[in-house]
Amino acid sequence: MSSLSNLLLPAVLFFALGVIARLIKSDLRFPPDLAKVLSIYLLMAIGLHGGYELAKADLVIAMNSIMWALILGFTLPIIGYLALVMTRKVSPLDAAAISAHYGSVSAGTFLTAIAYLDNVGVTYETYPLIMLAVMESPAIVVGLILAAKARHSIAARETAPVSGGGAVISTPDNGDGPGGKFSELLRDAFTNGSVVILIGSMVIGAISTPSGMQQLFPFIDEIFMGVLCLFLFDMGMVAARRIGDFRQVGWLLALFGIVMPLVGGVVGAYVGHAILGFSVGGATLVAVLGASASYIAVPPAMRLAIPEANPSFYLTLSLGITFPFNVIVGIPIYHSLVQAMAAG
Amino acid sequence: MSSLSNLLLPAVLFFALGVIARLIKSDLRFPPDLAKVLSIYLLMAIGLHGGYELAKADLVIAMNSIMWALILGFTLPIIGYLALVMTRKVSPLDAAAISAHYGSVSAGTFLTAIAYLDNVGVTYETYPLIMLAVMESPAIVVGLILAAKARHSIAARETAPVSGGGAVISTPDNGDGPGGKFSELLRDAFTNGSVVILIGSMVIGAISTPSGMQQLFPFIDEIFMGVLCLFLFDMGMVAARRIGDFRQVGWLLALFGIVMPLVGGVVGAYVGHAILGFSVGGATLVAVLGASASYIAVPPAMRLAIPEANPSFYLTLSLGITFPFNVIVGIPIYHSLVQAMAAG
Amino acid sequence: MSSLSNLLLPAVLFFALGVIARLIKSDLRFPPDLAKVLSIYLLMAIGLHGGYELAKADLVIAMNSIMWALILGFTLPIIGYLALVMTRKVSPLDAAAISAHYGSVSAGTFLTAIAYLDNVGVTYETYPLIMLAVMESPAIVVGLILAAKARHSIAARETAPVSGGGAVISTPDNGDGPGGKFSELLRDAFTNGSVVILIGSMVIGAISTPSGMQQLFPFIDEIFMGVLCLFLFDMGMVAARRIGDFRQVGWLLALFGIVMPLVGGVVGAYVGHAILGFSVGGATLVAVLGASASYIAVPPAMRLAIPEANPSFYLTLSLGITFPFNVIVGIPIYHSLVQAMAAG
Amino acid sequence: MVELYPEKLLSIITNDSMQERLECMFKKYGVSGFTIIQASGEGSSGMASEMSGFDGNILVKVIVPESQLQVLLESVERKLRKGYHLTVFVSDVQVITPEKFNKKSR
Amino acid sequence: MVELYPEKLLSIITNDSMQERLECMFKKYGVSGFTIIQASGEGSSGMASEMSGFDGNILVKVIVPESQLQVLLESVERKLRKGYHLTVFVSDVQVITPEKFNKKSR
Amino acid sequence: MVELYPEKLLSIITNDSMQERLECMFKKYGVSGFTIIQASGEGSSGMASEMSGFDGNILVKVIVPESQLQVLLESVERKLRKGYHLTVFVSDVQVITPEKFNKKSR
């Protein structure tokens, strides 16, 4: 029932429309920059709103949430990495790059979850929003560490560089290798665009004069749902373009794109419900944070940090499999899961 | 009187401002993607609204409207084609490409007509909206059929290929000619972007949960008129850029760009008023559907389907002549016409 | 106190966020066309609003305002030019190009001033809006005249062309030099994009039917502040990119970028308060007009009209120094200044 | 010293509605990759409006070994003969990694 | 086998405010067409901000027969001498349909 | 008659996340300027989505004297060896103002 109501949400329906448009090979194309503009708006709107609410929030719970966001962001990629390495379907560097995506989050999925909760009339805390902002970065750092480890073991095994499919495998030269400018990549992780908009808007929402915020509310509230629909319409097309690559990725890897969010969802639900003590709505949002994979902030970071990894793998998994899975069937599942936890 | 009030509509005034900006050679340029984004919004907004209303509509009238939309879409291009071939000013392939535009419709003109009716306080049915969605495609198909016919008769007359002005005239080689991949072009006709957005949004508007739609209304209602103004401002500049090409097109062809919408308007008014039995507002909208020519969906379709035709001809006619004519003087004329029919 | 409240305005805070994003080297990038679209919206919204109000305004005061706008637009560049030539840090042609920017205005600064006045609850007249529209052009003309004068004196001093840093200095050949197509550049000055949108929207706001305007108000009112925040966020990043060039410009020139707006602010405040007799709010806006420098309309005009001038100079000054100075500290200063005048 | 190897760069300027067909052509003949850039312009078929997102041009670039160039050019010529508007030109380029361009990408 | 004929490709990179003037120049000298691409960059006149839609660069491409190249270059050189910032370069290209580039488009 | 002087045009196609690094490289080796164009495409690392503003390609163009080309190519080759995806090609161009390209811009 709740999952059916999910499927009748305009936001989810527009995502499906985007997917369908590609499947029927429509010539519909959104301008390249539209998704970027819409996501800037969405992050700004949700950040302002969250900051405004958080100004009244409990500092202890907020700190606790941040700590658990960090723990999730560090732990989930390690789980993913170990699972991927065990499949023996991808190189350790690919495994590092892919799993970094699963420690991070997808704002699009998070916002769809909010639309879903609003629609079924479930309330939620604002703390998951800080967690959203916090979780973008650590996963990137873990990805770097895993990659450094992987490169080390490759170097131990081989002495001469071997040329692989299309790309030449990196020799770990001193200090100038992709893993070399670690500090630079670390800075990149914490100053990436989404984090700046989200945290910046939260701070502005918290410190602005109330009359100033009052003038902003129509912009960030009234057109929000419409913009979200447009964004998901666009992303539906982008995701569907990746679905085709999925044969290339292989069945086992595709399966990872569905199992990993379920694992992340369960862990997130437990953290949200049992550890942080959030309501059903709040814990569902934490589950969604655990389940979702980044497709905006992490891919360019991985291109720079782990150039040896194949972008087709991580883009297809996060954008073509996990994102549609979460938006269409995942969210109601995580909601039911938390309901069951709360009931049990 | 009603035509004066048309000229004081912000939407029409912004269109005029766009035209003037080009005529005085202002350096004003809108980003190339803006018109595309605005038209995505407009189609989405009007589709959602229409779908929401149509969910409550009479199925028999709806079916009837669709049937007559198909008839209009098939008949008008044939009238146009015969008229153009008679002028002997353009090749049969040009005639096919031009007339296809007149069987299709212009959402910009349709929306201006809605703004006009709202402004003079005339109500209208929602059925013309389905007709708008339906009429995009058949005209493209008719264009293909006319072109195939034209190519056939050219091939009958000539045996060796003759190189024409800049482009080499197509020899109808087996199955691989522009008319060859007919099925593919047919699919293109029915999956073109505008149709997908419009029909998709109508379906979403019809099946979404009411609470979901409620959250969308501010987005699709409140800023609608402003977005329409911005769109027409932009299109005014685009249209004015084509007005200059009008000497190149010749007086007789330019005249066609004014007479053809009048013919389409009369036919549409008759269908809307006498056959479908719509109110004055609804029949005016059907007249506008008959009168307007596509400048978004059909041109790229014709570039692919009838590459031998000169794009300057059909773009100048539909965008540079018929579109401004309809927006500035056509709409009040069609309205008066339907009023006269209703009175008589 | 009032300056603190300025710093807590969302619009100013977003500007600061944009600056910070660049300073911490975030990879945040807004699509190139976004600032353009947002400024089109802002000019259109403020124009419509102003036109609507001005339709009820006093014609004598309006005419008087226009006259004083012209006087400011012609006088300020001359003051700037003389000051710059005295510093001997830039060539006369650079001085002409730079000072033209200070006779013109920055709509972004003007709108921030409006947000500031709204926030502190100070009312203002609509006349400064006409002055905003009027002041874009004369400064460009003065720039041309100063450049023609400068070229003349260069030609008098030298007979053979001398090749300068990267660019070859122009020899005043007959009628075809950059200063030659004077009439064309004059036309450019009065048909530049911002002027067309602003004056066009004012006319539309004044002559539209009231019911037509009613439908536009949600678009031009409710989302206005949000769009302004997004625009200033973007411009903060653009400005910050120029701040780095400031060493290249030199300390004395950088100082000009702060002293010149103060001079313009004092002159504007005097004109607004003592001559035009506006309220504190209105006179503050006139002060802001005097103080602000153009960074949208004038730079491309100067590239065409004075190609020999170095764009780094005028872009760094107007965009990297004067704009942030005005937005962050200038506006409250001009406000206090007018308050002092009104009190004294 | 980095060594350079000769390849051919095929450039095609046309209306953006042709994009899908060109991509099909490239895949059919197994090129190693291609690049697409938005453009506007004027030519024998009038102006490609740069003022609206509708009806713009694209500039397509493909680097291929000399051996692959002819078959692509023949395919292009067939399209030209059907009336499609393609502005086509070939230039000589030099690359560092010739093996990259001599095989199909996937 | 598709035959190829030599032509010249003139490329100009400059500020987008120059677009109208360059188009005028092309029309004056009767080129068969031209193509314009948005760009950003840095050079002797500082950086052309790619971060805002204001004040960007354009890359203009014109294919002309060798005979037409000189007169265009002379016109370009006159502009350079007046102080306009134009980054200009010429390359050799080969085309399938030389007649397309040897006459004025309209 | 306008005289022409030979220069080298280095073109690099890569993911837009590489932009900052390439700009650093150019500044380090003191090129006189560079130009950047947005692009999309497909290659050995899959498709660079032209459908969203995320994860697009860039085409970078740098005109340098022959003497400067080698050091740039060596730097590019080092990046390739680390696994970065760069599609690189060099062409011969001719310019009017060789001095413009033979010195650092600022």
Ligand SMILES: Nc1ncnc2c1ncn2[C@@H]1O[C@H](COP(=O)(O)O)[C@@H](O)[C@H]1O
């Ligand atoms: N001589 C030329 N130089 C550069 N681009 C051209 C030339 N001729 C045509 N084009 C480009 O090719 C497109 C189609 O040209 P056409 O097929 O001649 O209409 C034009 O819109 C231009 O962008």
Ligand SMILES: Nc1ncnc2c1ncn2[C@@H]1O[C@H](COP(=O)(O)O)[C@@H](O)[C@H]1O
């Ligand atoms: N050496 C170069 N290579 C490539 N593009 C350049 C070069 N020098 C200048 N440009 C381009 O030309 C524009 C104007 O250059 P300039 O006239 O040197 O300021 C720059 O913004 C760059 O886009």
Ligand SMILES: Nc1ncnc2c1ncn2[C@@H]1O[C@H](COP(=O)(O)O)[C@@H](O)[C@H]1O
């Ligand atoms: N043969 C080619 N011709 C033109 N562009 C290419 C070619 N191969 C790769 N590219 C471009 O370079 C980008 C990266 O290529 P790759 O490193 O092979 O994934 C692609 O997205 C294309 O835009």
Ligand code: NA
């Ligand atoms: Na996650």
Ligand code: NA
């Ligand atoms: Na029609």
Ligand code: NA
């Ligand atoms: Na000023």
